Amino acid sequence: MYFNNHIKTFSLFVLLLISLTVKSQKIQYDQDVSRYYNEGIAHFNNGDYHAANAAFRNALATNRVLPTNLSYYFAETLYYVRQFQNSRNFVEKYINLAGYSGDFYEEAIHLRELINNEFQKIIDCQRCNSFGYRLIFCERCETTGVEMTECPDCKGTGNTLCPKCTGKGVLITLDTFSQNHYETCDKCQGEGVIVCELCEGHKEITRICTLCLGVGLRSSNVICTHEDLEEEEEDDDDDDEQKELFQKKKVYRQ
Numbered sequence: 001m002y003f004n005n006h007i008k009t010f011s012l013f014v015l016l017l018i019s020l021t022v023k024s025q026k027i028q029y030d031q032d033v034s035r036y037y038n039e040g041i042a043h044f045n046n047g048d049y050h051a052a053n054a055a056f057r058n059a060l061a062t063n064r065v066l067p068t069n070l071s072y073y074f075a076e077t078l079y080y081v082r083q084f085q086n087s088r089n090f091v092e093k094y095i096n097l098a099g100y101s102g103d104f105y106e107e108a109i110h111l112r113e114l115i116n117n118e119f120q121k122i123i124d125c126q127r128c129n130s131f132g133y134r135l136i137f138c139e140r141c142e143t144t145g146v147e148m149t150e151c152p153d154c155k156g157t158g159n160t161l162c163p164k165c166t167g168k169g170v171l172i173t174l175d176t177f178s179q180n181h182y183e184t185c186d187k188c189q190g191e192g193v194i195v196c197e198l199c200e201g202h203k204e205i206t207r208i209c210t211l212c213l214g215v216g217l218r219s220s221n222v223i224c225t226h227e228d229l230e231e232e233e234e235d236d237d238d239d240d241e242q243k244e245l246f247q248k249k250k251v252y253r254q
């Protein structure tokens with residue numbers, strides 16, 4: 001009896017699965033979506049992940065209903081182009097949407113592990129920010145973390161209006177006969193202006209570097225390889241941007 005019930009439940013489950021699968025196959029996607037999706041998969045299968053990335057992004061940009069598997073393909077593509085945060089978002093999206101019965105469930109779980117490994121490398125690496133982009137020396141503050149800027153109170157003049165006489169240079173009071181009585185302002189000695197209290201007349205103030213927020217290093221758009229600088233310098237890397245960066249670093253280190 002118990003066994004029979006089990007069989008029944010199981011066959012119901014199988015029926016449900018079949019009907020779900022049939023249902024999902026019936027979905028007609030927008031023509032553009034299908035075209036970009038198939039293009040993306042073709043590039044993906046050829047190992048051209050930058051082209052696949054572009055095609056999947058085009059599919060996403062249509063704002064139409066997308067095949068669930070696109071999330072997986074896109075996540076794996078993003079992993080290869082080293083956009084790990086995005087890759088993580090899409091693999092999680094895929095697992096949520098497709099669940100255990102998803103075509104790429106096992107692959108998705110594996111991909112999630114690979115992404116976690118990459119994030120661990122980022123955490124362990126001293127040379128990149130939390131998104132894996134290479135940190136470079138801040139050129140604005142020359143790594144001091146502070147910069148000089150025009151004083152906002154005196155607008156770089158070193159003086160501000162005397163608050164006591166409001167710039168008139170004289171203090172006007174009424175005497176006992178209701179007559180105006182004029183007296184040279186004692187705060188500004190009749191000048192109408194006083195030395196700026198914020199910059200103390202220096203015309204500039206020191207503030208935290210707005211480019212690196214005081215760290216002395218800033219993020220670049222170069223994706224970090226988490227290798228030692230020396231190792232990379234020996235590499236025959238054709239990436240001009242990276243070469244330029246290392247040259248800059250070399251200059252700094254001399």
Ligand SMILES: [Zn+2]
Pocket residue numbers: 162163164165166167168169170185186187188189190191192193
């Ligand atoms: Zn005054």
Ligand SMILES: [Zn+2]
Pocket residue numbers: 151152153154155156157158159196197198199200201202203204
């Ligand atoms: Zn000032």
Ligand SMILES: [Zn+2]
Pocket residue numbers: 138139140141142143144145146209210211212213214215216217
């Ligand atoms: Zn800076």
Ligand SMILES: [Zn+2]
Pocket residue numbers: 121122125126127128132224225226227
């Ligand atoms: Zn790194």
